[in-house]
Amino acid sequence: MEELLQHLINGLSLGSIYSLIALGYTMVYGILQMINFAHSEVYMMGAFFAYYSAKLLKLENSPSFTTLLIILFITMAMCSLLALSIEKFAYRPLRKQPKLNVLITAIGVSLFLQYVAQIIFGADPKVFPTLINDQLLFEVAGVPVKSFDVTILGVSVTAMFALHFLVYHTKLGQAMRAVSHSPAVASILGINVSRTIAFTFVAGSSLAGIGSILVGIKYQKIEPMMGTMIGLKAFVAAVLGGIGSIAGAVVGGLVLGVSEVLVVVYGSSQYRDALAFGILIFILLFKPAGIFGKNTIEKV
Amino acid sequence: MRILKFLNLLILSITFVVSCTKKEDVILVGEYGSLTGDDATFGISTNKGIKMAFDEINAKGGIKGKKIKLITEDNQGKNEETAKVVNRLITQDKVVALLGEVASARSLIAGPIAQKNGIPMVSPSSTNPDVTEKGDFIFRVCFIDPFQGFVMAKFASQNLNVKKAAILRKTGDAYSEGLANVFSTEFKKMGGEIVADLSYQNKDIDFKGQLTEFKAKKPEVIFIPSYYGDVGMIAQQARQLDVKSTLLGGDGWDSPKLHEIGKEAINGSYFSNHYTTESTDPVVVEFIKKFKERYNNETPDGLAALGYDAAKILAEAMERTKDVSSIQIRDELAKTKDFVGVTGKITINEKRNAVKSAVVVQVENEKRKYVTSVAP
Structure with a gap:
């Protein structure tokens, strides 16, 4: 029982990172109907932005809540800038083109960023700076709850609520939902479609930036290829929850995280990725719209 | 022209x-x-x-x-x-x-x-x-691996005097699987028990599932035949979960980066190596x-x-x-x-x-303390 509780904590903590990245996929899909494969590389670059900004500001050895906030803010800003330029130079010129062209461009951008990062940062793994200390906070039924896990859950839940507020309770969110529903009608109604799309990219990539810092804090090791697998998993999570749906991405990520941890423990690590992609095939076969099905889909 | x-x-x-x-x-x-x-x-x-x-x-x-x-x-x-x-x-x-x-x-x-x-x-x-x-x-x-697996099994059962060991191996890696298999058979031959034998995959960064399972089985040592990058992260996560078992490994641990990634969590662990810098030869x-x-x-x-x-x-x-x-x-x-x-x-x-012959060393920050030699 004690282990099961610990497994659940581990799974939720992993799953909340999947959710953060899945949100980026889902939002862009919701508004542009395209899968932004470069998203996992925005996440990877986020880890390096955080790494170098901590170094430049000489904050790598002063773990505190303020340090975390400063680095979070810088990384979100840098990731947004990166995503904005990708959108402007790679996707916007193709907006009137067939969807397939944009998809292939996205894969191209993803590979480009991976290899550029290898040239600039080097292919060897870097050790992420300590931004907060890992302390024992309290125990639940003999299971220690540490500040890392609480920070990860806390930061991701806050980020997700902020996103929810943005989409459903602001003018900008209203514009996003309108564009996602019908770009043509939205522009007739005086909504600046290009700017709304740009904001969607900003929101999605900020979440990826947060995700990358949380991964850095938790696992210490960052490298230019770190985005590939986690990006694919997050994509599966987004499809599982119903691509285009915000709640779906969150639930999908958590389900995937918990089930992966359980498979590794009670089955074998060999089946873990098979499970993740098995879920993808299963969903595509039987419920292509995902858990949060078509009728209740809430596009961003 | x-x-x-x-x-x-x-x-x-x-x-x-x-x-x-x-x-x-x-x-x-x-x-x-x-x-x-x-x-x-x-x-x-x-x-x-x-x-x-x-x-x-x-x-x-x-x-x-x-x-x-x-x-x-x-x-x-x-x-x-x-x-x-x-x-x-x-x-x-x-x-x-x-x-x-x-x-x-x-x-x-x-x-x-x-x-x-x-x-x-x-x-x-x-x-x-x-x-x-x-x-x-x-x-x-x-x-070769059989020898290295044998060295660590012998070290665990005779020098550390332990009876319960767990193994965390990297699937699909010739080196890791080789060492793990030999350690498992040799350790059992010497009267020990393998309480858990779990695996992880290339590029994995989360080992908490496996480590939580180890924590429940309470092995005295955990044998991790892998390379330093993974080992550093495994050690960190093990300590985060309060896994108290001693960590053992092979020559794949030997890198200045082991301590950089693993920090204090890796101190006190042992691994088999090819030579020791403390030698007077x-x-x-x-x-x-x-x-x-x-x-x-x-x-x-x-x-x-x-x-x-x-x-x-x-x-x-x-x-x-x-x-x-x-x-x-x-x-x-x-x-x-x-x-x-x-x-x-x-x-x-x-x-x-x-x-x-091989040597067994103990990790102490950047240093490797010589513990013993094992002849073929």
Whole structure:
């Protein structure tokens, strides 16, 4: 029982990172109907932005809540800038083109960023700076709850609520939902479609930036290829929850995280990725719209 | 037009002559390794050892009056890249012998290529038994996995006096699986019990599931036959979960980065290695002194020492040949006996493996404290 509780904590903590990245996929899909494969590389670059900004500001050895906030803010800003330029130079010129062209461009951008990062940062793994200390906070039924896990859950839940507020309770969110529903009608109604799309990219990539810092804090090791697998998993999570749906991405990520941890423990690590992609095939076969099905889909 | 043709011919013949003369006065030796990538310190350390060995030999006049020229190729720690660079070294650069690799999985890819082309290959530190079984042109100067697994099993049951062990292996990795299997059988033979045997995959960063399972089974030691990057993260996560078992490992742990990633969490763990920097053997003392002078006061790890030994053994074999041809180098390598190396006295046996003893060291920040030696 004690282990099961610990497994659940581990799974939720992993799953909340999947959710953060899945949100980026889902939002862009919701508004542009395209899968932004470069998203996992925005996440990877986020880890390096955080790494170098901590170094430049000489904050790598002063773990505190303020340090975390400063680095979070810088990384979100840098990731947004990166995503904005990708959108402007790679996707916007193709907006009137067939969807397939944009998809292939996205894969191209993803590979480009991976290899550029290898040239600039080097292919060897870097050790992420300590931004907060890992302390024992309290125990639940003999299971220690540490500040890392609480920070990860806390930061991701806050980020997700902020996103929810943005989409459903602001003018900008209203514009996003309108564009996602019908770009043509939205522009007739005086909504600046290009700017709304740009904001969607900003929101999605900020979440990826947060995700990358949380991964850095938790696992210490960052490298230019770190985005590939986690990006694919997050994509599966987004499809599982119903691509285009915000709640779906969150639930999908958590389900995937918990089930992966359980498979590794009670089955074998060999089946873990098979499970993740098995879920993808299963969903595509039987419920292509995902858990949060078509009728209740809430596009961003 | 005609002049252009003539010029072309002239340039061609000049390059031909130049490349011919160049080949006359140097002996080309190829090295492939992971100078970048996940286990970059392996390739970099080995390269430093090899370069130092060849420079010493060249300073003394080289081999039969010819200087050794080392051509190093980076495979980025990737399997697919390895085949590419090894082919390039053999067919394009035309090296007479190859040095590499550290990771067994990549030596297993390069081995058959070297064998097919009749180029002798000396692996400094690939410990998987299959590596030298790829053919009679493949040699190594380190001990093999069964021995390393045996050393750690013996150390656990006799020196640490423990009865319950767990294993965390990396699936699909020749080195990790090899060590884990031998450790498991040997430890049971010595009266111990394996309470859990779990695995993880390449590129994994989350090990908490496996570690939580270990925590419940309460093993006294956890054997993690893997490479330093993963081990550092595993140690950190183990301590985050309050897993109190002692961690054990193999020579894949040997890197300055082990402590950088693992921090305090890795201290107090033990691993088997090829040599110890605390040795008082004059050969070792001299090697460490020269290495520190050359490389900015850096302490050589086991892989640098093995790279050095591999290069020296290859050079000695070359010296004994008549014409430094690949086939003769092979024959002479096979005859290596009682070579006094930094990593011990090396004799190549009929299976082209080195027979020598291993040491067990304990991690203490950047230091490796010598604990015991285990003879074959």
